[in-house]
Amino acid sequence: MSKEDIGITVSKKDNFSEWYTQVVLKAKLADYAPVKGLIVLRPDGYSIWESLRGRFDKKFEKNGIKNGFLPILIPESLLGKEQKHFAGFNPEVFWVTHSGTNKIGDRLALRPTSETLAYTMYSKWIQSWRDLPLKINFWNTALRAEIKATKPFLRTSEFLWQEGHTVHATQEEAEKEVMKILEIYKKTVEEELAIPVITGKKSEKEKFVGAVYTTTMESIMPDGKALQMGTSHFLGQNFSKPFEVKFADKDNVEHFAWQTSWGISWRLIGAMIMVHGDDKGLVLPPNVAPIQVLIVPIYKNDEGKKSVLSKVEEIRKILEIKKIRVYVDDREGLSPGYKFNDGELKGIPLRIEIGPKDIEKESIVIAKRHNREKSNLDFSEIETIVTILDEIQKEMLVNAKNQANANSIDISDFVEFKSKIEKGGFFNAPWCGRVECEEKIKEETGADIRVLPFGSDDTNQKCIYCSQESVSVPVFARGY
RNA sequence: GGGGACGUAGGUUAGCUUGGUAUACUGCCAGCCUCGGGUGCUGGAGAUCAUGGGUUCAAAUCCCAUCGUCCCCA
Missing domain, CATH: 3.30.930.10 (Bira Bifunctional Protein; Domain 2)
Structure with missing residues (x-):
């Protein structure tokens, strides 16, 4: 390797x-x-x-x-x-x-x-x-x-x-x-x-x-x-x-x-x-992440180490009082870059970087895992990390919703259905309610009825397979 | 249901055609050096080559069998 x-x-x-x-x-x-x-x-x-x-x-x-x-x-x-x-x-x-x-x-x-x-x-x-x-x-x-x-x-x-x-x-x-x-x-x-x-x-x-x-x-x-x-x-x-x-x-x-x-x-x-998840590895929603915040201390010598680590302890305490699950990666002999990548592979939602430069500026660097954005946060604003984690959680749901929407289509033509199913997706297609059609569709496309969504009853369309009157518009897809 | 690939150190793997006591990287351990995006140097440990049998002076390598694992398609 x-x-x-x-x-x-x-x-x-x-x-x-x-x-x-x-x-x-x-x-x-x-x-x-x-x-x-x-x-x-x-x-x-x-x-x-x-x-x-x-x-x-x-x-x-x-x-x-x-x-x-x-x-x-x-x-x-x-x-x-x-x-x-x-x-x-x-x-x-x-x-x-x-x-x-x-x-x-x-x-x-x-x-x-x-x-x-x-x-x-x-x-x-x-x-x-x-x-x-x-x-x-x-x-x-x-x-x-x-x-x-x-x-x-x-x-x-x-x-x-x-x-x-x-x-x-x-x-x-x-x-x-x-x-x-x-x-x-x-x-x-x-x-x-x-x-x-x-x-x-x-x-x-x-x-x-x-x-x-x-x-x-x-x-x-x-x-x-x-x-x-x-x-x-x-x-x-x-x-x-x-x-x-x-x-x-x-x-x-x-x-x-x-x-x-x-x-x-x-x-x-x-x-x-x-x-x-993404190409860097896992991305965990803050609510279920074993570790929510990773702190990476950065220092060049023993003196810097001392001041950085004491600040890190301070921050850790503030976060822990707020019931945030924190891990300080103070492992010796590993570079900050290694620790950044390791934390990202494991999907930790938020990383704090703190080194001599930050101590001087009285701020820390925070890096969000889900969008990989880095920004500065003043020492005085540490407590807002609670809110930041909350926002991450919400943003992740919104992103996932957009992703899901982009993968769903309404469809009423079987030829089109067949040609598009290779790429996958949720296909909302009218259906007559008969198991024969369901089986034929499965046979010819590999897709089955995943769910008949609540409120999807619809008698005004034609079954995508047999063209008889529809009873509902189920979600068809290939499944795991 | 159909097809394919593979089993050698913790992981990834070279060697197999043409038999001769196993190669590298990574990881691990010790020490030193470093540290703002996967550091460098030195030393070290780690492999009944999946299992069983056969051929041979000699098998990771050839033959047979068994076991196991992974992947892809419907």
Whole structure:
């Protein structure tokens, strides 16, 4: 590896896939595990996850959702109880067949998702209307054997996620919950990760196996491909019936309950990398950055070192009182330039440079990561860094929105659709609502219906494929 | 589902055609020098050449098998 290779060696524009992998590895977010399709999360990567998790937990808690923990093994007999669900997941289930040298009769699945296990428990816990609603969230991992090419965070055979499972007395309440969760997801992703999303429903073909319907949030990546950012499912009574999740109502009549399930995964980290990163490496939104401010002290000799470092300490204290996460890079034997590049590779949102010249002028140099702008800031204005970080966070969302808009088009001609899909993008195209057309479009273009955005019903147009009357204008795209 | 590439030090890799005890850079360690955009010098540690078998006086190199990983396209 030459010196240049410490950093990112390909441009995001020319080789997106390679660029992405390099950022993940070189920014030390994750590394490949010795088993195909699995990755190891390193502290910088895990810290982002923890931070995101904290933001979600706060909102879940406000909504009356508590955290629990489920074991990882599910007996086949349970997993198979809801047949469509089982058929959907079976091809990618890892099975545990032995305990030590003994063969296990009812083999055990490493959970691909936990509906069947959770609802087995729920049926024990719920007897009365007084037990409802029951709202539990689980932070864990799920395992799905990926045959397709894997990619850190985006497609791995084991992934970190949360799966929430709620139970309600009425259909109306359950459906409200589905929407409430989707709103929490959208808000959190936009506010914390600075990634705009489009929310709506999945088509019948793309919905979660076992759900009545699936709501989703989708984002467009810079390479024009769509990424599913999170889903919230209305399960109706599809699971409560086979799993006997039922309760006695006030009138003492027994009813099957209404259920929801929903999840987001560390894919969100992958999305964040893709949307914000650049040729210098990772770019982190301040809200989730493990380190928000990097301070690089610059000095020529011991005397300069002393005065610079004491000033640095002063600044650090001011920032820490303001609850800003600060790291002083006082590593010996490394040049400032090295430290600048290192901080940029890791995506630290704001860098402070302070040397003898600055002490003299009573100011510091600040460099913003997201637009790489440098400017001066007086000692007396250090506290405004709180506001600056806030502005960065907002600017990143605006930039991402512009990027997403530039990648979305309204389209009503299939020939044009086919010719333009190669370059990627979100295509808003009218559709008749029939699965045959959906399948044909997928077959001929590789694009599927990512989302039927809320409010996209439209009967005044012609289906882009069959020209029959449209029912809506979904977002078509090729996906990850 | 289809196709391709690869496995040699922590990382990237040379050597393989034509068999003869492994090359460099980077990273790491120690010391010195430096420090406003990936510093320089000196010294040092680090490799059962993926695994198993075969051919041979001799295998990273040739042959067979196995395992593993990555990438691209639908």
